[in-house]
Amino acid sequence: MKSGFFDKLVKRMDHLEPADMQRYLQRLVQEKGLFEKVFEALQEGVILLDQEGKVTYVNSAACNLFGLQRDNIHGQQLTQGLQGFDWNALLKSGGAVSRDLEIFYPENRYLNFYVTPIDEHEDLGFVMLIRDITLTRKLTEEKIESERITALTMLAAGVAHELGNPLNSLTIHLQLLSRRLRKLDKKSSGNLEELLEVAQGEIKRMDGIISQFLAAIRPTQPQLQRLHLNDLLHETLKVLKPEIKQANVRIKLDLRSDLPAMLLDGDQIKQAFYNLIRNACQAMPNGGRLTISGTFTDFEIRLSFHDQGKGITSENMGNLFQPFFTTRKSGTGLGLLIVRRIIREHGGEIEIESKVAEGTRINLYLPLTEKRMRYLE
Incomplete structure (x- = not known):
């Protein structure tokens, strides 16, 4: 990378005294060290590139965001470290470029990068600034x-x-x-x-x-009482026993007997269990096993409903909580939406994992201690 400052310095070298030269070099080293410390302290990624797109400097934040090794990428084309990054297309656009992108390694994140020439009048290369906008x-x-x-x-x-x-x-x-x-x-x-x-x-x-x-x-206010999830689950299974038997579904319970009591709206939680168990039975038209397990930590209780049904395609996974979305002719598409509302009103969260032809696992997380946050509906 050429620098106008260095060009001027070289031209004047013959006229400089050794002491002045030493002073200039010390000043350059100090400024370089200062800038590197500043760049390393930034949470935003900073990458300096020459005119050909080769990396001349990269800070720790950029390495962490893109999963780069500083020694491996330094002096190499940026495209070698970032697969799918089209440096030539950016150069054609001219001037500064700002774009959002999604990365999948080392983590699935959304980033915004801003590329601009270091100097508009001289070919000093480019600076690339990267911000993590996943939370935003x-x-x-x-x-x-x-x-x-x-x-x-x-x-x-x-x-x-x-x-x-x-x-x-x-x-x-x-x-x-x-x-x-x-x-x-x-x-x-x-x-x-x-x-x-x-x-x-x-x-x-x-x-x-x-x-x-x-x-x-519709938001509701749970009527909380200190109850045991195991008791509510057994009551729900008792009500659904004829339907479970008709569907030829076997229930396997793997619940810790010492699950602690917690503040719950019994009717709402049973409604959530009812919807999940019915969904699991309907997902196994030829019968199968529904495994319901429960465990806990110091902070939360986790209940898991794992069926052996046909599973959910990746296309449908993103629509599960859309009102009236259903893959069944007789379904209303409101069951999971109701479950999520109930669980969130208790301060918890729902998680769904599924593989086609292997089944679906739905995890419910309910906090044992009050969370200092709430979901906005």
Whole structure:
């Protein structure tokens, strides 16, 4: 990398006294050391490159962000250390360039890099500044999700109000029709009673969908009591026993008997268990085993629901908590949304792991101590 300062220094060398030369060199060494210490202290990555894209300096932060070895990359093309980085395309753009990128090694992160010439008038190379924007991006996504959920809540309240009145009216009129049909003989009524039952069932189903949607997104205040998760789980399994038997699903419990009691809303937690167990049974149409395990640390309890079902494709994994997203013809797509809302209202979190044709594992994390944070819905 050429420098105008060095060019001027070389031209004047013949006219400098040895003491002056020594002073200049000491000053250069001191400034170089100072700049290196400053660059090393930065949390942002700094990479200096020459005109050909070869690395002349890289600080520790840049090495950590990109998983680079300083000795291996120094003097080499930056593209050798960053696969997929097109240095020539950046040069063609001219001037300063700022872009976001996603990296997968050494960690999955989102970065912003800014490349600009060191000097606009002389060919001194380029400086590249790198910032980790993973947290900023995550906060932005959470804000967007929070705004979306708020909009859905307002929409749901309006829809529930608008549909509630006509549904109630239809229910009343169908009840009146049912009373009149009972007064007719079977020959006159024909199959009207059967058709009436179908209509009443559909109205009941619509009312249930609206109730589930509101339960999935409407914030509620848990009624907390000190309860044992093992007891709530056994109560849920007792209720679902006929359905589990019909699905030919075997339940394997691997629960620590000493799981500590914690503050829970019993009805809400049982609703979450109910949804997860039913989902697991429906994911194994030919039968299989559902393993429910539970353990704890000093900070949290972890419950795991592991089925042997068909698994979830990578395309569908990103849509699991979208309202009304379902891969089943009879599903509402609200079950997991309800589970996540319940777990988050208890200060916990849900984690899903799945492999196609191997099954799905859903982990619930519930804190034993109060967290100094809350999720915004």
